[in-house]
Amino acid sequence: MNQAPNAHPPTLNVESSADATTSNVKHRTSNILWRILDFVIGGIFIYAGALKGLDPVQFASDIDNYKILPWPISVVLAFYLPWLEIFCALGLVFRFLYRGALSILTTLIVVFTLATIAAKVRGLDITCGCFGHASQHWSFASHLATNLTILAALFALGFSNRLRKPS
């Protein structure tokens, strides 16, 4: 009943070895692509966090423009959120506390998107503040499109992370 591994015909062994190599190459290529996406999304959040962190007074004003939170809370968030974004982005880039970083960034982008939609519905003409003054003249549509693209990328990274094996 027990068959030795070399009992298979030699051709089958060659085929299965070729399949394994192809699968390995595919797996490694896929891992590289996901890592590139980690870097891109991480880079975007580091850039956004740094711009806001350099001018917290302006960012506090941008948060206050949404008319959702009292001013002192806007100030606290203006000091805190840029650093949270930067640390989570570094988590993505260096794959350090990866799941936690992904979940925080996803939550942040969902909250930003909902706040933007709420502001639009309430007729507020606001500066989104997402990329400091660089995003000052963004339209609502481009703001929303950017947020949804980043959100989709974060979901994709979260999903891929479940399937990814260490390379």
Add this chain to the structure above:
Amino acid sequence: MKFLLARQAAVLAAVALLPAAGEAIYFRNNISWRSAIAPSEMVTLEQARAWGDAAIWVDARPDDEFARDHVPGALSLNEDRWNELLPQFLAVWSPGKKMVVYCSSLSCNASREVARRLRKEAQLSDVFVLEGGWEAWLKKNK
């Protein structure tokens, strides 16, 4: 799994607190914790009126609102046409004048933004935001 995720998120949230606290200390003199506009940058209608000819009234509302009505003698300077209107404003401005910027109401942000840009980009001092904005003016001038 969920515990691990929550623990990782908690670690990141806690680590971010440290530089945030440092930055809050560093910027402590640049931001007011009580109001979006530092009290020293606000002016009441009575104060602004008392300045008389020493004050330049700046209307930060959109063009159509300015065209409808505005504070007598006010100059329009809004963010929509900032590059176009700023040179016109600077031609009228003279050193020693106090600028009183207003927008539609207490809750609008345009006056705050225009005042900020006048200080930062045009390097002007003595820029004040009118408390209550155009609504406050209308109320007192009915």
